[in-house]
Amino acid sequence: MRQRNYDLVFTLLLFAIYTTAALTLAAIGARVYQNATDTLAQNYDQRTSVLYVAQKLRQFDGSGQLRVERFGDGDALVLTQDFEGSSYETWIYVADGRLCEDLVAPGTSPSSHFGQEIMPLAAMSIDSSGLSRGLIVISFTTTDGRQTELSLYLKSLAAGP
Numbered sequence: 001m002r003q004r005n006y007d008l009v010f011t012l013l014l015f016a017i018y019t020t021a022a023l024t025l026a027a028i029g030a031r032v033y034q035n036a037t038d039t040l041a042q043n044y045d046q047r048t049s050v051l052y053v054a055q056k057l058r059q060f061d062g063s064g065q066l067r068v069e070r071f072g073d074g075d076a077l078v079l080t081q082d083f084e085g086s087s088y089e090t091w092i093y094v095a096d097g098r099l100c101e102d103l104v105a106p107g108t109s110p111s112s113h114f115g116q117e118i119m120p121l122a123a124m125s126i127d128s129s130g131l132s133r134g135l136i137v138i139s140f141t142t143t144d145g146r147q148t149e150l151s152l153y154l155k156s157l158a159a160g161p
Helices: 002-060
Strands: 064-071 074-083 086-095 098-104 116-120 123-127 135-141 147-153
Touching: 002 074, 002 086, 002 098, 002 116, 002 135, 002 147, 064 086, 074 123, 086 123
Parallel strands: none
Antiparallel strands: 064 074, 074 086, 086 098, 098 116, 123 135, 135 147
């Protein structure tokens, strides 16, 4: 009878150790998965804003004029283009924690309430000191405080050959 009790206790103890190990591994796996998901989301926010603005500038290169204006607390890219005999300005700016784009008539200031929201972004600052050489440097700050910088050469803005 005593042997049977030892066998039962040993079996229960082994089951408890196995269950504890399985739950611990599941908790560790969930934490690793959550960290990986958070990192992917942060990288998405960081890269997408840079790629979006770079693509807009590349589309613009050679088809119009570029200038930098102040908008709210930060800088805005203003891309002027002619389309079917009419001139339009595309403003790209950050307002209320989001990257926005607004298409307006020349001389009209965009409204942060009507701009098309692209994605969350805390700030965008533009160094336009190199525009005469075709170089524009844009710094992005994501909502979690991470910073990225885009340096882009636009051949249409470079002075001379």
